[in-house]
Amino acid sequence: MPAYLDHHATTPLDPRVLDATLPYMREAYGNASSTDNSYGSEAMVAVELARRELARLVNAKSPSEILFTGGATESDNLAIIGTMRGAAES
Numbered sequence: 001m002p003a004y005l006d007h008h009a010t011t012p013l014d015p016r017v018l019d020a021t022l023p024y025m026r027e028a029y030g031n032a033s034s035t036d037n038s039y040g041s042e043a044m045v046a047v048e049l050a051r052r053e054l055a056r057l058v059n060a061k062s063p064s065e066i067l068f069t070g071g072a073t074e075s076d077n078l079a080i081i082g083t084m085r086g087a088a089e090s
Contacts, residue, residue: 003014028042
């Protein structure tokens with residue numbers, strides 16, 4: 001059996017994550033940033049529920065501490081900028 005060693009590019013999806021996200025890929029696929037319609041509003045509710053659940057799981061002080069990004073580069077840049085700002089303030 002071959003070993004997959006490129007988890008930086010893609011990684012297997014936990015079946016629980018797949019089950020939780022499939023409805024939003026099949027039926028409720030609205031743009032959460034476009035809440036002037038029911039599809040977007042439903043997507044925004046789902047994003048906020050996910051944000052609250054994740055905040056609870058990592059013991060964040062507030063769900064507002066949880067940020068979602070569009071991908072790895074955006075996440076890396078956000079982490080670098082936050083680290084630099086934190087260092088400048090101390």
